[in-house]
Amino acid sequence: MTLIVPLVALLAIGGFQFISGIAAPPVVEEVTIGYVDKSGGFEGYTQQDKVNLVRFDTQDDATEALVEGDIKEYFVIPPDYISTGVVSRYTLEKQLVAPDDIATAIRNFLLSNLLEGKVPAATVDRVEAPLNLVTTRLTETGDIAPEQGGFGNFIIPVVFSLLLSFSIVFSSTYLLQGLGEEKENRLIEILLSSVSARQLLTGKVFGIGAAGLAQVVVWVISASVLLSLAASTFGGFISIIQLPANFLVLAVVYFILGYLLFAVLSAGIGAISSSSREGQQLIGIFTLPLFIPLWFMSLLMLFPNNPIWVVLTIFPVTAPVEVMIRLGVSDIPAWQLAASIAVLVLSIIGILLLTIRVFRTYLLMYGKRPKFGEIIRSLRSG
Amino acid sequence: MLAAEVNHIFKSYANKAVVNDLSFSVAQGEIFGLIGPNGAGKTTTIRMMMDIIKPDSGDVTMLDEKLSEASKNRLGYLPEERGLYRKLTTIDSIIYLASLKGMDRHSAEEKADELLNQTGMLPHKRKKIEELSQGMGQIIQFIVTIIHDPELVILDEPFAGLDPVNTELVKRMFVDLRNQGKAVILSTHRMNEVEELCDRILMIDNGRTVLYGNLTEIKSRYRSSSVILDFEGELGEVPGVTEKRTHKGYVELVLDGNTTPAQILERLIGTGIVINRFEVATPSLNEIFLKVVGKNHE
Numbered sequence: 103m104t105l106i107v108p109l110v111a112l113l114a115i116g117g118f119q120f121i122s123g124i125a126a127p128p129v130v131e132e133v134t135i136g137y138v139d140k141s142g143g144f145e146g147y148t149q150q151d152k153v154n155l156v157r158f159d160t161q162d163d164a165t166e167a168l169v170e171g172d173i174k175e176y177f178v179i180p181p182d183y184i185s186t187g188v189v190s191r192y193t194l195e196k197q198l199v200a201p202d203d204i205a206t207a208i209r210n211f212l213l214s215n216l217l218e219g220k221v222p223a224a225t226v227d228r229v230e231a232p233l234n235l236v237t238t239r240l241t242e243t244g245d246i247a248p249e250q251g252g253f254g255n256f257i258i259p260v261v262f263s264l265l266l267s268f269s270i271v272f273s274s275t276y277l278l279q280g281l282g283e284e285k286e287n288r289l290i291e292i293l294l295s296s297v298s299a300r301q302l303l304t305g306k307v308f309g310i311g312a313a314g315l316a317q318v319v320v321w322v323i324s325a326s327v328l329l330s331l332a333a334s335t336f337g338g339f340i341s342i343i344q345l346p347a348n349f350l351v352l353a354v355v356y357f358i359l360g361y362l363l364f365a366v367l368s369a370g371i372g373a374i375s376s377s378s379r380e381g382q383q384l385i386g387i388f389t390l391p392l393f394i395p396l397w398f399m400s401l402l403m404l405f406p407n408n409p410i411w412v413v414l415t416i417f418p419v420t421a422p423v424e425v426m427i428r429l430g431v432s433d434i435p436a437w438q439l440a441a442s443i444a445v446l447v448l449s450i451i452g453i454l455l456l457t458i459r460v461f462r463t464y465l466l467m468y469g470k471r472p473k474f475g476e477i478i479r480s481l482r483s484g
Numbered sequence: 485m486l487a488a489e490v491n492h493i494f495k496s497y498a499n500k501a502v503v504n505d506l507s508f509s510v511a512q513g514e515i516f517g518l519i520g521p522n523g524a525g526k527t528t529t530i531r532m533m534m535d536i537i538k539p540d541s542g543d544v545t546m547l548d549e550k551l552s553e554a555s556k557n558r559l560g561y562l563p564e565e566r567g568l569y570r571k572l573t574t575i576d577s578i579i580y581l582a583s584l585k586g587m588d589r590h591s592a593e594e595k596a597d598e599l600l601n602q603t604g605m606l607p608h609k610r611k612k613i614e615e616l617s618q619g620m621g622q623i624i625q626f627i628v629t630i631i632h633d634p635e636l637v638i639l640d641e642p643f644a645g646l647d648p649v650n651t652e653l654v655k656r657m658f659v660d661l662r663n664q665g666k667a668v669i670l671s672t673h674r675m676n677e678v679e680e681l682c683d684r685i686l687m688i689d690n691g692r693t694v695l696y697g698n699l700t701e702i703k704s705r706y707r708s709s710s711v712i713l714d715f716e717g718e719l720g721e722v723p724g725v726t727e728k729r730t731h732k733g734y735v736e737l738v739l740d741g742n743t744t745p746a747q748i749l750e751r752l753i754g755t756g757i758v759i760n761r762f763e764v765a766t767p768s769l770n771e772i773f774l775k776v777v778g779k780n781h782e
Contacts, residue, residue, distance in 0.1 A: 288567035292628070294536045295561035296584035298553060466536070466565075 136164045136176030141183040147214035153207035259430030263423045265321060266357055271389050273314035274364035277306055278385055282378020290465050299462045307365045318357045322350050349429055359446040360422030370457035373464045374472055395424040406432040415442050418449040485548050487512050487636040487667030493542030495528055502528045504691040510667050517682035518671040521777050525691035526671045527564055530640055534561050547635055557586045560634035564641045566625050570614040577613055578628055585632040599627045618645045626654060638669045675770040694776050706772045710738045710765040711745050717757035724748055
């Protein structure tokens, strides 16, 4: 899994280059369509980009040409067009809506003929395409911001938040599964004759965590390398993709904290569960909130300043994924990041202390899960 | 140096005492039996000795020191609830568990080969644990328990799941350990094995000591005042004998309180019967166990 993700991305880039090398560049096909002008005055501008317009005197002629395959479709401009704006389209295809390129060609053909001689040609062009909105993001000092944001900035954090959440879930599930198997196979007591319960817990958490962290570090490093490789290969949209500032550091920090939180939870649940299957069902209750930020991602893009995102940034179970996604949408104030990390660290310490007690008490209990009240009583008694 | 010293340990769960003021010691070079009925507190006692659970009060000294992670490497422990990594091969399982006891891979494999050969398990070295029978798995667990050459070996129900051949094999290995000057603590329900192997015993019931000491002394303490006699001829009234109990192949003569077995032997020779067998009746450990534990549960 660690190397599969970057390898798949690398193969995709290589595959694209290979296919580009052997295949001729795609050619956009020219299309001929017909029209019948019953309104009058629509004679010029019959070449609209790749769409060639052919005039027919009668609708019967146009229909015959359509049936013969000389034209792809035709449209009729009725006598009352100026007052109604209605144009009738005829085609052999099952298409109630005209394709974009055809609709644009007809629109521009009508517009150009209507405005001919009334306004300068440049104005006609502008009327056809009145808006090309270019946004520039400024810093608080009024300078142009190094990161311009937008979809290019958003895509990597979203992909990473997915990978991060899956990595956290897989790592902690792996821990839970291992512990469950050791309980089921009655290995726990043999292990405890060599190491203490605390050593067993920390060994498992850090051992599996190190493997997960190595995975994330490989992904993070390969993301920056592959991104520049993909930008030079694909160009276009890929070239505007940027890694947000602090992204690499925060991805590693939040993986570590997120993993530790779920790992100590998994260890506690593994200790009280009678089997690895039961443990995985229980941990599902806690891993579900990890994905809440992904469910609300579209709302975050529309309303990035809503206070709910601050809550999800600070709430420990949602923080790792929420921070990753928010990095792609907006800047996260330093106090929110500090609060988020502090709450995560305190939660990890608190759950760790509880888990050590539960771990010691219930690790050697086989075959049945203690009741909730029993767990609370044993936590109180220490 | 004592192999283990347990002083007044106490452990309770949900206000019920499971181990109640238990004290005993185990010397080097002896096989020590820890016996008692189900729920007597044997496994809890062993877990406290292994520092797996903490006593509520009292203290445990193992090999002259408080048990630490480092000193755990000087102990071998075969728990009652035991298993192995089913997907690993025999040799990988042994090497991994030996590494937890501080052994390096090379010396672990070397010693594993020696023990696998000794137990006839060498052909199964590369097999996965899940391919082995239950008895074979038990032998591997026993190898894992002693591979690091521990000074004290604690075995909780070691004969469970073993066939007679493997039982004899394991018993020989216990005796070898004792002969090497190591201490062996044996917790089992099988009284005949305890009687055969153990030098001293601790019998517990409801977490308390009911019998503790040298096995021969304990048996002589419970010796009844009767003798076993196998003879040919007519046996009439014998002075000092209050009752004759006929069993298959022998007669048990119950003596009055003032007559010794030696006096009875002298009187029997005087009657002119041919004596094939004469011995002082000694109760088996099983009988003592039933007598002591049965009395506690009446």
